Amino acid sequence: MLLIRCPYCEEERPELEFRNAGEAHIARSANIAGESDDDFEKFFFIRSNPKGIIYERWRHIHGCARFFNAVRDTVTDKFVMTYKAGEPKPSKLPGAAK
């Protein structure tokens, strides 16, 4: 069981309190109704599924109930960092980013 740092609770908490919520930084268009088929396809269906660093959303559903963002390495299953929902994608990762 992993420990995940909740950026709202400001501490590491057991994975059982969390739920994964898919890839992060996929913005819903303010004018979604007018979006082209291609753009909607990219927004709704296409995910990066990388080997290595992934930016994803988690919810501390059985804790503070907040959604937040996390950077995780899909090879080692290690969390690199977490940050609050709405904050920009970090340009630099702590430690040696691959």
Next chain:
Amino acid sequence: MSGAFRIPAAGRLKQAKTARFSFDGQSYAGIEGDTLASALLANGVHLVGRSFKYHRPRGILSAGAEEPNALVQIVRDEARKTPNVRATVQELYDGLSANSQNRWPSLAFDVGAVNDLASPMFSAGFYYKTFMWPKAAWKSLYEPKIREAAGLGVSPDRPDPDHYSSRYAHCDVLVLGGGAAGIAAALAAAETGVRVILADEQAAFGGSLRFESGARIDGQDGFAWAQAAVAKLAAMDNVRVLPRTTAFGYYAQNFVGLVERVSDHLKTPGHDLPRERLWQVRAKRVVLASGAIERHMVFANNDRPGVMLAGAARTFLNHYGVAVGRNVGVYTANDSAYAAAIDLKKAGVNVAAIVDLRDNPTGPVIDEARALGIEINFGRAVIRAGGKLRVSSMTVQPKNGGGERTIPVDAILMSAGWTPSVHLFSQSRGKVAFNDETRRFVPGTYAQDCVSVGACNGTDGLSATVDEAYAAGAKAAKDSGAKAAKGAKPKVDASESWSRGMLGAAPGAGPDTTVKAFVDFQNDVTAKDIRQAVHEGMRSIEHVKRFTTNGMATDQGKTSNMHGLAIAAETLGKPIPEVGLTTFRAPYTPVTFGSIVSHARGPLFDPTRRTAIHPWAEAQGAVFEDVGQWKRAWYFPKGGEDMHAAVDRECVDVRTKAGLFDASTLGKIEVVGPDAAKFMELLYTNPWEKLEPGRCRYGIMLREDGFIYDDGVVGRLAPDRFHVTTTTGGAPRVMNHMEDYLQTEFPHLNVWLTSITEQWAVIAVQGPKSRDIIAPLVDGIDMSDEALPHMSVREGKICGVPTRLFRMSFTGERGFEVNVPADYGQAVWEALWAEGQKHGATAYGTEAMHVLRAEKGYIIVGQDTDGTVTPDDAGLDWAVGKKKTDFVGIRGLKRPDLVAKGRKQLVGLKTKDPKVVLEEGAQIVEDPKQAIPMKMIGHVTSSYWSQNCGRSIALALIAGGRDRMGDTLYVPMPDGVIEVEVTGMVFFDETGGRLNG
């Protein structure tokens, strides 16, 4: 006397406490503190089992958890028959009853032993080669027969009557292994005040100090020092000492699973004691002090009962006071077996000879053995053991060939050296490194915050071990935040020496021989099998392992892996590191299902949710159905009614009089804030801004892809407050879906969501008499149609308690849903029931609810929809706000496939024969005479007998369904084709007049 082989002057057990036990029906006496293995040996019993494949007689190889042979079935009673228990781990208690496994009719005469004679047939890869064809026979014939013949004990066939507990624990320093290294590390850490857990798989701490007669620490015998140190640790508030506890799995971020065997060693376990306790420990630092496991010598017939590890023989002597024979031989490639010979000799056992593969080793133990008059043969090999059910001799030959000499013995003590136990280190994802000089794998690159100390780290000698472990314990404590230690490092006064030994097959079991020199005892893998695997093309050790099954038994190759690897490397002509080591996986030793499941059995397997009104329904004799975790009243049979009769009556009563229904399980969410209506506009297809407070609306929620996700009636209580209902099963995910959008897509909205599912009990009162039933109990609400029209909500009181009273209907009749705070649910229900009795009202369950709604064509999300149905498909396009510029799913609805012609649409179906009730899920075709596979154009989603309609009714999703009104379609079933007519979805009261009836 507790056995003829007990030596009163030796060992640490108190002779006074006798424990009687039986093995294969024969009674014996042992001593409290014995293991089953030591007690059997004390009685001269070596033969304890038959091997897996060849059914060869097997004895006790080891004195610990690595035991591959001595697996027995422990029988406490009819329900407690534990198979595959290692006799070397099972502690003796008075009355213990054990049976041998994998033999028939008896241990001494086993019919299956014919496999031993036929062994050329059973060589490596045998399973893969022999049982390939025909393929179908694998499941029906081969596998069952193989399992029957190659059994490993018998599973109990009754529910496990024991209970198992679990505990999450956190500590600063977790020390795994309670030998000298583990104890020293734990002392160093504990003295700083940090939280320490020290666990060892044995009942007694001490590790190798249990047998090392030459160890002295802090002026005491090593074992005595260990006991004193552990007692001191156990008395400290910041330390938890766990004996009989195996660390079986090392997971991410220093999360370690341990199983504590709490009561398997007790004669009568207390009722409250669990059998085992699962510890899930999160440690800031882990100290691995898991020791080393002695390897056997690989020579012909090295599996005969009486042939055992030298260290084990020493443990049986020095700890349990048991001589493993009266005339023993020793076969070794390293120094440590000499100590066994010396100890046994001093205890009065004759040591016939020491056979040492090395040419001219020197050292104090060799001198001492010689001084005791033991015959020592250097540069020689034991090429074969004699005897069958018990070893009777060893045949010795110069290692480079020459004359043979057979020496009579009743036990052979062997040692090829010691393998560091890197299992847990490897599980932690650490990478092992091969030390060419000592020829062993030791911890190399660490992946987690842990450190290995002592023998498992390849550290030789007690003094170096204690130094290393104490320093590591102190550092682990410091790294976890501790201040400096206050204690003093234990001082090693005397210790025994270690030397490296050998890997692989010994002379006499070399490449050109066909002898049975066992590498893996439990899976019957010989040196020849490993070589054959290489000859047949296996190159990687992972393939060799799978082809031969070496290391794949329940002992996971604890004694066999290194030998197997060395033989494979030699055959391949490659250095060992290039062939690689197989990956160690959890569990280290087998873990019971009981421990894994722990509390999650019976009522704690999964929560059972009951409504506030449940006790009333139960008292009425309701039959319940499971809806998710909820128990819901399904129907209320009266006077011997079957389900069909009860549901028919309930349905008719609701439409002619009235019915009460417990709708408490419906999901409920209170949406509050100045932007509540804006939020509702975004989450539902419907318009909400203009909904007046006090009015309700049926809402549809979509996913972004345009498909129906949930539905429910929503009441607006105030401009900034909505009472939203969801489906019973959808409640948690709808809440999550709404929170997701609110927090991450629409965080600018000032609105909050609170689950109120369980705040309110909900009593649906439906039917022409419903108002008459409710009105007398209500305060402060005008119940007239003008003041409280269909689809409206009022707050007031009922029976003196607060209510949110909805005028709404899921039956098509005049109807209400009375929400009251949950603790009042049952009392208000009873008051309504009493009132209802004046009007002939019935209580109805979920089945009648389903029929009644189907009569009206009201859909159930998840039954009539399946995640691929749009509002238009379901005939609900009217609920989509056409002027809206945004809501979740608005774009998805415009996708080409979702607006294409010919989509499956929800329609009604009437069978041509009104008595025939279709099966839900049945497929529908246009032409029943077409060739198979037929083209299926849709399927039945809901189907019931409707007593109110006097016929069967059904809903179905059919391609282009609304263009097929009046068409005849066909439902092919195994016993014939059913003719159906496509109709509208409303079967009863098409004009809807009854809503105000």
Next chain:
Amino acid sequence: MAKAAAKTTASPSAERRPALAGRSTSATGVKVDVLAPAERMSLRAPEASLAALSKALGVTLPKQPKTSATKGGRTVLWLGPDEWLVIDEAGNDPLADCAKVTALHSAVGISHRNIGISVAGPAAEATINSGCPQDLSLDAFPVGAASRTILGKVEIVLLRTGEEAFRVECWRSFSDYVFTFLSEGARDAAG
């Protein structure tokens, strides 16, 4: 039926039947008791409203994660950055207190949604750790600490009311599971 006028005559009040009322169990070192009904409110509010709400409630809303504040029989638990659980055991309705507050907030009554269970005694921590994965040592979870978390397979809110005392809150229909789980945990907690 003729027009049914709004009635004003008071009906006798319906009997309150709390779930698990009076259930209690004890084991070596720990006692598990179902607590009496209490007034409860889920409070949601932005930072700017906290002063006004604290004043109205008579207790300062805590802003630190995993903390709570108690005054006059009323405890306010931080559950999230804009979420508090208010539990009043003195019979005063916090909803009524917040009704007057004009500052932005959401107050929803949940008195009947939750059941409170007390776990007390030297083995209380071990009892809860039988199914709760959080570190409940006094350093990590001191007196007054509060958190939504997990017990076995369900969600609970956990409040440490004393060095050897906790209050466990769960939803009504999960209370049977939670009480049974805690009873099982208690049975083994001294071990």
